[in-house]
Amino acid sequence: MTLKSEAAALNGKPVQVLKEDGSVIDKRLEPSLSSEDLKKLYYTMVLTRMMDERFFKMQRQGRIGFYLSSTGEEAAHIGSAFSAEKEDWLFLQYREPGAALIRGFSLFHFACQILGNSGDLTKGKQMPCHYAYKKGHLLSISSPVGTQIPQAVGFAWGAKIRNEKSAALAYFGDGATSTGDFHVGMNFAGVFKVPVVFICKNNQLAISLPVQKQTAVSNIALKAQAYGIEGVRVDGNDLLAVIQATRQALQKARSGEGATLIEALTYRMGAHSTSDDPRLYGDEMTLEEWKKKDCILRFQKYLEFKGIWNPDYEKEIQTQAGEEISKAVEEAEKLPPPSYDTLFEDVYSEIPPQLEEERKGVSHAGL
Amino acid sequence: MPVYNLLQALNDALRTAMRKNDRVVILGEDVGKLGGVFRVTKDLQAEFGADRVIDTPLAEGGIIGTAIGMALYGLRPIAEIQFSDFIYPAFDQIVNELAKYRYRSGGQYECPVIIRTPSGGGIKGGLYHSQSPEAYFIHTPGLKVLMPSNPYDAKGLLLSALDQNDPVIFFEPKRIYRSAKGEVPESEYSVPIGKAEVVKQGKDVTLISYGAMMTESREAVEKALEEEVQVELIDLKSLVPLDVETVIGSVQKTGKVVIVNEAPRTCGFAAELVALINEKAFLYLEAPPVRVTGFDTPFPYTLEHVYLPSVDRILKAIRQTAHF
Numbered sequence A: 001m002t003l004k005s006e007a008a009a010l011n012g013k014p015v016q017v018l019k020e021d022g023s024v025i026d027k028r029l030e031p032s033l034s035s036e037d038l039k040k041l042y043y044t045m046v047l048t049r050m051m052d053e054r055f056f057k058m059q060r061q062g063r064i065g066f067y068l069s070s071t072g073e074e075a076a077h078i079g080s081a082f083s084a085e086k087e088d089w090l091f092l093q094y095r096e097p098g099a100a101l102i103r104g105f106s107l108f109h110f111a112c113q114i115l116g117n118s119g120d121l122t123k124g125k126q127m128p129c130h131y132a133y134k135k136g137h138l139l140s141i142s143s144p145v146g147t148q149i150p151q152a153v154g155f156a157w158g159a160k161i162r163n164e165k166s167a168a169l170a171y172f173g174d175g176a177t178s179t180g181d182f183h184v185g186m187n188f189a190g191v192f193k194v195p196v197v198f199i200c201k202n203n204q205l206a207i208s209l210p211v212q213k214q215t216a217v218s219n220i221a222l223k224a225q226a227y228g229i230e231g232v233r234v235d236g237n238d239l240l241a242v243i244q245a246t247r248q249a250l251q252k253a254r255s256g257e258g259a260t261l262i263e264a265l266t267y268r269m270g271a272h273s274t275s276d277d278p279r280l281y282g283d284e285m286t287l288e289e290w291k292k293k294d295c296i297l298r299f300q301k302y303l304e305f306k307g308i309w310n311p312d313y314e315k316e317i318q319t320q321a322g323e324e325i326s327k328a329v330e331e332a333e334k335l336p337p338p339s340y341d342t343l344f345e346d347v348y349s350e351i352p353p354q355l356e357e358e359r360k361g362v363s364h365a366g367l
Numbered sequence B: 001m002p003v004y005n006l007l008q009a010l011n012d013a014l015r016t017a018m019r020k021n022d023r024v025v026i027l028g029e030d031v032g033k034l035g036g037v038f039r040v041t042k043d044l045q046a047e048f049g050a051d052r053v054i055d056t057p058l059a060e061g062g063i064i065g066t067a068i069g070m071a072l073y074g075l076r077p078i079a080e081i082q083f084s085d086f087i088y089p090a091f092d093q094i095v096n097e098l099a100k101y102r103y104r105s106g107g108q109y110e111c112p113v114i115i116r117t118p119s120g121g122g123i124k125g126g127l128y129h130s131q132s133p134e135a136y137f138i139h140t141p142g143l144k145v146l147m148p149s150n151p152y153d154a155k156g157l158l159l160s161a162l163d164q165n166d167p168v169i170f171f172e173p174k175r176i177y178r179s180a181k182g183e184v185p186e187s188e189y190s191v192p193i194g195k196a197e198v199v200k201q202g203k204d205v206t207l208i209s210y211g212a213m214m215t216e217s218r219e220a221v222e223k224a225l226e227e228e229v230q231v232e233l234i235d236l237k238s239l240v241p242l243d244v245e246t247v248i249g250s251v252q253k254t255g256k257v258v259i260v261n262e263a264p265r266t267c268g269f270a271a272e273l274v275a276l277i278n279e280k281a282f283l284y285l286e287a288p289p290v291r292v293t294g295f296d297t298p299f300p301y302t303l304e305h306v307y308l309p310s311v312d313r314i315l316k317a318i319r320q321t322a323h324f
């Protein structure tokens, strides 16, 4: 059964596989997942949420400068990243740490990036949460919202031109759908039937701005129609619905039928970032409503039905995740900052003479 | 050896590159069937197909954004921006994305996109078909910026750009697309990036220019010779990286320098060259460096001949410097 027909029948209501109590609504939509997969998914969700807590705390302690949490949105990015094949590539926005973990980005490297130290694969060149990990097919994250969307399209288009089977996944928020790059990316993807999957995590907010003020259309998935591509709206707090939708979209992409826009409805349960103060604009009632729909809770109940989850299991993995984070942070904090030489590296393939002169000036200054 | 104009030389360079490497693709507005509004990509779609010579929708940000993705995938995209006046919708993708991709990924990724774009005035194009926006891009670390002044360099520089792995903004002086003619080897060759050329030796004054303004500069240098002022003429070709050695070496020899570019004066590339010369050759200077540039106004329509540095204005600057 395809989500397309399901979504059409729902008339704007998001597709669900799991009820809030964790039971399966329609067996035909339940993705096939081994118990190993299920455990990996659950562990990654728990780990991601615990990382949020830990790094937020570390920022308050002055140990790191900045952090962006994804609390409440784990299913939307972890489920979709999990559905990608090895040969696929991910263009993240910045609020998808669990997707990075799924692609093999280690917690140690994650911590080094946040510290911007000499263990950082990007050599301390970007602020926290802006990693790049080529081995895991994670492109480089940048701050300007939306820029990754046409880039993902170009990338997947490259695969199509070369007749190779990679697809690209472009992640972004509801705020990003107002950018010119969103429009341009969707339009190019439609015209050239590019094997790309757009994953809009509609977390209802762009810093302080509610989605109702971002767009006059109540259903972002509908926007796909204007570009001649398919739009699917799923419950983004339903891990299995996200997986099912991404799998179908990727299958479609690979069979040459072009792009899909998946709108995953979810909620940003925390602040925009460590620099933000949601008390100035937030809405406690809405938060309480969404807490009941928490994606981790729902998946946990499903696993309980499956006989995988129980309170002891929870304790066990929380201990494991806690230790994993502590170890990574501890190891990372031992490392010094990158050498000043790295400041001048990677601007060009080689350091041009004028830049070399600037570099020498720094070393003469005896920094 | 065939004699080509700038358009033909560029077309030949593109064909040569595409035959050699099937990862080279061209994308832009009207580049396919039409061959571009200036015909630089003439007949290429017929030879290489619509998958490699791609007519895109009208969206510069989309052209550069997707070209970045293609380069990251491993293609060698050559994006055409129809007029450099229309490059600004893509400014963010160029300045924040393309230029910084290698740096911000700690060297894990590289993004060798070439952006070809006709620039400069003198074709009765008014505000929006005449601009010389090179300074914005010269000011952006991570980009290489090239501007040939003749067919030989145009082909050689474009082929060099394809032979390295950094993003390149390749400005084409459209005023001389057809008028600049010269012998161009049919085979593959390269003109090195980062090397200026001393076009004419002289001992009295150094004149530095690039692009279309080399035409007026050359003429002014000839006229100066009639007045017994020997001008050393330098064609920069590569604005980033800059051949500092050639520039400074010449100024140290002559002690006098005139810089000609058609972009607005304030913070134009001529200003940077003056600063550099002051830093590196101050004690050799026998006269204040002089800039001959466009004015700090938008590019005019009717009075463009007044706006653009003319042979007379350049000659006046040479005299002023020579007889200081």
Ligand SMILES: Cc1ncc(C[n+]2csc(CCOP(=O)(O)OP(=O)(O)O)c2C)c(N)n1
Pocket (backbone or CB within 6 Å): A095, A143, A144, A145, A172, A173, A174, A175, A176, A177, A203, A205, A206, A207, A268, A272
């Ligand atoms: C082009 C641009 N404008 C403004 C900002 C500042 N900014 C950072 S995140 C953000 C909100 C983005 O919202 P959304 O796309 O919904 O993603 P979310 O943060 O909710 O995950 C803004 C305005 C930016 N990074 N880039």
